[in-house]
Amino acid sequence: MTPMSDVQRVLSGIQPTGRFHWGNYFGAIRQYIALQDQYEAYYFIANLHALTTIRNAEELRRNTLDAAIDLLALGLDPDKAALFVHSDVPEVTELCWILMTGTPLGLLERCHAYKEKKAKGLTADAGLFTYPVLMAADILAYDSHLVPVGEDQVQHIEVTRDLARSFNHHFGETFTMPKAHVLDTSARVPGTDGEKMSKSYGNTIEIFEDPKSMRKKVMRIQTDSRPMEEPKDPQTDHLFQLYSLFASDSEREAMAATYRKGGFGYGMVKKSLADLAEAYFATARQRRAELAEDRDYVLGVLEEGTKKARAKAGDVLGRVRRACGVAWHA
Ligand code: ADP
Numbered sequence: 001m002t003p004m005s006d007v008q009r010v011l012s013g014i015q016p017t018g019r020f021h022w023g024n025y026f027g028a029i030r031q032y033i034a035l036q037d038q039y040e041a042y043y044f045i046a047n048l049h050a051l052t053t054i055r056n057a058e059e060l061r062r063n064t065l066d067a068a069i070d071l072l073a074l075g076l077d078p079d080k081a082a083l084f085v086h087s088d089v090p091e092v093t094e095l096c097w098i099l100m101t102g103t104p105l106g107l108l109e110r111c112h113a114y115k116e117k118k119a120k121g122l123t124a125d126a127g128l129f130t131y132p133v134l135m136a137a138d139i140l141a142y143d144s145h146l147v148p149v150g151e152d153q154v155q156h157i158e159v160t161r162d163l164a165r166s167f168n169h170h171f172g173e174t175f176t177m178p179k180a181h182v183l184d185t186s187a188r189v190p191g192t193d194g195e196k197m198s199k200s201y202g203n204t205i206e207i208f209e210d211p212k213s214m215r216k217k218v219m220r221i222q223t224d225s226r227p228m229e230e231p232k233d234p235q236t237d238h239l240f241q242l243y244s245l246f247a248s249d250s251e252r253e254a255m256a257a258t259y260r261k262g263g264f265g266y267g268m269v270k271k272s273l274a275d276l277a278e279a280y281f282a283t284a285r286q287r288r289a290e291l292a293e294d295r296d297y298v299l300g301v302l303e304e305g306t307k308k309a310r311a312k313a314g315d316v317l318g319r320v321r322r323a324c325g326v327a328w329h330a
């Protein structure tokens with residue numbers, strides 16, 4: 001039986017496949033931080049997922065620690081949220097297997113990460129194909145109610161719900177039904193080329209990018225070649241969308257009015273964006289530098305987070321094992 005309790009849990013995972021970018025921050029990380037105040041929070045660095053793309057041990061190790069430092073620098077508070085590394089909670093991989101036995105292949109064939117790779121004629125491995133099942137295990141292992149993510153992950157949460165529903169149907173109410181939590185205003189942050197910002201498109205600006213190089217990237221954001229004097233619609237402009245992420249309401253309004261009036265250069269918008277972005281992450285940058293010098297502190301946070309996560313995942317796994325009968329001696 002699912003536990004009857006008032007506690008609401010939030011959970012999310014983020015892959016350490018490279019340094020985090022603005023899309024990761026505004027689409028996901030910012031939500032992690034906002035939600036840790038109201039929920040029992042679990043956040044993890046999804047190194048087992050990253051293994052489907054990173055095939056270099058040193059790089060994966062380095063990225064994993066960097067991801068932890070980044071999240072703490074950005075405001076994840078270890079007193080409020082359990083922060084841990086995916087592979088430190090082996091309960092989840094057993095749960096993944098159990099879920100896998102009830103996963104229809106058709107469900108996975110429809111998932112976009114696999115479909116896109118196949119459409120490009122690339123060979124997909126079983127890791128990529130079954131990735132959504134591991135993600136379902138990640139979510140269900142903590143009785144998660146809410147899963148903050150960017151829009152691209154919503155399909156995986158639907159898969160999670162399907163698998164939970166089907167298990168509950170076969171074996172009795174076992175899993176808590178999770179819900180995706182997507183922010184309307186930043187569900188899809190554009191990259192420097194106007195497409196979705198993503199590591200795989202090479203159009204990212206990193207959160208902790210050196211300010212000079214950040215400025216260079218901002219100045220290279222692609223814009224159209226309409227004449228300066230022409231009025232422009234701010235809503236359809238990706239430069240304006242990026243500017244809006246960092247701007248206050250009044251700054252955004254003023255910039256929108258400038259767009260509608262016309263008679264401005266994109267260079268001015270870019271410079272304002274770079275100034276705002278630099279100021280926005282200045283405190284986190286400072287904090288990051290301090291944390292990078294205090295590896296023991298970071299390792300201690302992860303150890304504590306792991307304890308909390310394993311306790312919860314162990315409880316849920318016990319419930320699952322009893323429900324489906326693999327706890328044969330019970
Ligand atoms: P990437 O596409 O760069 O590899 P990930 O897939 O690792 O990024 O995404 C980590 C988290 O950040 C996910 O919750 C994802 O939905 C969110 N995210 C990534 N890119 C964006 C974006 N451009 N806009 C909004 N959210 C994003």
Ligand code: TRP
Nearest residue numbers: 012013014015046049135138139
């Ligand atoms: N698949 C997610 C991504 O690429 C990362 C992830 C793994 C995740 N497990 C999760 C997100 C569980 C939310 C919940 O961004």
